[in-house]
Amino acid sequence: MSTLREVRLKSPVRQEDLDKLQLGDVVYIDGLIYTGREGVYRRVIDEGHALPIDPAQVGNVNFHCSPAASVKPDGGYSIGAVTATASFRFAKWMERWFALSGAKVIIGKGGMSEADYKRLFVPAGAVYLTTVGYGTGALLGRGIKRVHDVHWLDELGIAQAMWVIEVEKFGPLLVDGDAQGNSLFERNNKEINAGLDKLYEGLKKPALSRFGETDDRDHELI
Amino acid sequence: MIENDLLEETAHTLMTKAGIEIPDDYLNGIKAMAQAEEGDLSSFVLKAMLENWEAAKEDRRPMCADTGLPRYYVKIGNEAKIDGGFIALERALRQATARATTSVPLRPNRVHPLWRTDNNNNVGINAPEIDWSFEPDADWVDITTVHKGGLFGTDYRMLFPGDGIDGIKRFVLDTLISFGKRGLACQPAIVGIGVGGSKDTCMVLGKQAACLRTVGDRNPDPEIAKLELELQELGNSIGMGAMGFVGKSMVVDCHVEVGYTHTGGMPVSVHCFCLSSRRATARIHADGQVEYRTDPQWFTPYIRRDTVDWGTTAQAAAE
Numbered sequence: 001m002s003t004l005r006e007v008r009l010k011s012p013v014r015q016e017d018l019d020k021l022q023l024g025d026v027v028y029i030d031g032l033i034y035t036g037r038e039g040v041y042r043r044v045i046d047e048g049h050a051l052p053i054d055p056a057q058v059g060n061v062n063f064h065c066s067p068a069a070s071v072k073p074d075g076g077y078s079i080g081a082v083t084a085t086a087s088f089r090f091a092k093w094m095e096r097w098f099a100l101s102g103a104k105v106i107i108g109k110g111g112m113s114e115a116d117y118k119r120l121f122v123p124a125g126a127v128y129l130t131t132v133g134y135g136t137g138a139l140l141g142r143g144i145k146r147v148h149d150v151h152w153l154d155e156l157g158i159a160q161a162m163w164v165i166e167v168e169k170f171g172p173l174l175v176d177g178d179a180q181g182n183s184l185f186e187r188n189n190k191e192i193n194a195g196l197d198k199l200y201e202g203l204k205k206p207a208l209s210r211f212g213e214t215d216d217r218d219h220e221l222i
Numbered sequence: 223m224i225e226n227d228l229l230e231e232t233a234h235t236l237m238t239k240a241g242i243e244i245p246d247d248y249l250n251g252i253k254a255m256a257q258a259e260e261g262d263l264s265s266f267v268l269k270a271m272l273e274n275w276e277a278a279k280e281d282r283r284p285m286c287a288d289t290g291l292p293r294y295y296v297k298i299g300n301e302a303k304i305d306g307g308f309i310a311l312e313r314a315l316r317q318a319t320a321r322a323t324t325s326v327p328l329r330p331n332r333v334h335p336l337w338r339t340d341n342n343n344n345v346g347i348n349a350p351e352i353d354w355s356f357e358p359d360a361d362w363v364d365i366t367t368v369h370k371g372g373l374f375g376t377d378y379r380m381l382f383p384g385d386g387i388d389g390i391k392r393f394v395l396d397t398l399i400s401f402g403k404r405g406l407a408c409q410p411a412i413v414g415i416g417v418g419g420s421k422d423t424c425m426v427l428g429k430q431a432a433c434l435r436t437v438g439d440r441n442p443d444p445e446i447a448k449l450e451l452e453l454q455e456l457g458n459s460i461g462m463g464a465m466g467f468v469g470k471s472m473v474v475d476c477h478v479e480v481g482y483t484h485t486g487g488m489p490v491s492v493h494c495f496c497l498s499s500r501r502a503t504a505r506i507h508a509d510g511q512v513e514y515r516t517d518p519q520w521f522t523p524y525i526r527r528d529t530v531d532w533g534t535t536a537q538a539a540a541e
Contacts (some may be wrong), residue, residue, distance in 0.1 A: 066329055068287040068289055070323075070324050080283040081278070086373070110405065111404060132270045132465070133270065133271050133274065133497050134408045135496065135498045136273075137283075137287040138281060138285050142281065158342065159340070184263075185465075188466060192461045195460075195461045199395055199460060206392060
């Protein structure tokens with residue numbers, strides 16, 4: 001019954017291929033991608049360290065991920081499963097990160113807001129792909145051919161290090177943020193929100209309110 | 223006497239099984255939901271998850287790279303004898319966790335909450351948690367491990383007796399809607415609800431309801447069983463499916479556990495056990511035989527007792 005379109009992208013991805021992506025497309029990636037999240041962003045953007053590699057050599061696909069990885073006794077690396085982490089926390093670093101790294105694709109969990117896509121992603125010509133599930137860790141793990149390199153393992157630890165990995169048919173991923181800055185999640189939210197009031201109809205008000213149900217901190221909870 | 227090496231080896235096997243093999247009850251629950259789902263995106267997600275669990279088993283790799291916070295629930299038979307006692311058992315469980323972190327591999331998720339330092343083995347201060355319970359007339363030890371993701375899908379509220387079932391429904395809706403958007407709760411989830419107890423007990427009961435009961439299991443109190451089904455139905459009527467896409471796959475099952483509480487209050491907690499509902503149990507018998515299963519059988523009649531006394535065979539014989 002699935003009517004979703006399937007797309008293969010080669011990293012480094014070309015702008016013209018990104019421009020063609022539609023919300024809800026199922027994407028698979030081939031080539032080099034790298035992990036980077038708050039540890040890397042802090043080190044590069046807040047602390048001013050130079051990137052450990054020339055970004056152009058590791059593709060232009062940044063994966064918000066901590067792999068379930070371990071260092072083998074022979075010094076090699078083994079990656080079992082990979083799953084994304086929630087991306088919304090990283091929005092504040094994205095503008096500088098796009099400028100420094102030249103990233104064009106962010107892969108993560110849960111997307112960012114449509115406002116962030118329009119403000120941060122569209123000027124950089126970048127799109128957002130969300131992992132599926134969540135937790136297709138084994139499928140994504142299968143797409144990993146080998147660990148190409150790992151940077152800042154000592155400084156940041158296994159979870160936060162910058163892993164450069166070679167992937168083949170890495171996915172499935174869904175286009176959440178397209179080149180125009182539209183968000184698939186927000187489009188779905190709108191549809192779902194329309195039915196929410198009905199769910200609460202007939203349920204009596206709670207005895208005690210709580211902050212969060214009102215934005216006004218002057219209000220009492222009772 | 224149950225040997226220490228056997229306990230550690232069994233705990234290590236459990237860590238591996240939990241990380242890799244989705245329990246059958248949950249798998250069948252999601253298969254049924256995938257059949258019924260009409261939203262095209264939500265349906266696509268469920269099918270991808272079904273493929274993912276197959277891939278995990280075939281390749282012997284973790285189903286999800288966020289291997290959660292590995293922890294233990296241990297039930298000790300009243301007549302069980304453990305080599306080295308409880309201190310040795312706790313050490314064996316910690317050792318198995320550290321070993322499994324490298325061998326599976328599990329993600330070394332456990333860090334110091336303030337300094338973010340990582341021992342790289344999922345062991346640290348108060349980690350892994352070990353919850354203890356007891357069982358009369360038994361000489362075995364049941365070890366269950368649960369790997370539950372940690373960030374979203376759980377909330378606690380102090381409600382009051384006058385809020386009644388409406389209050390619980392409102393809170394469950396609030397939690398599922400807020401954490402369900404963008405699929406942060408990694409739904410469809412086994413939703414566990416703790417009602418009553420002290421505040422900490424309320425959280426513990428809800429967590430255990432989510433993680434230690436299987437899909438299809440009903441509370442023995444028929445009224446609570448009815449409430450479980452009602453809340454499941456409510457969750458699936460939000461209009462939201464997997465990943466927060468339009469659909470109806472939100473709650474694969476709902477489990478409610480209760481504890482006697484303060485006469486003026488009705489604390490409630492809600493917990494979502496995610497699309498990687500990882501649990502595995504082993505019973506280690508006195509003769510060293512080990513049986514593996516995926517139903518923790520945690521909530522025994524003894525655990526849910528509401529009397530002062532609970533007779534044992536030994537007492538009965540003495541009398």
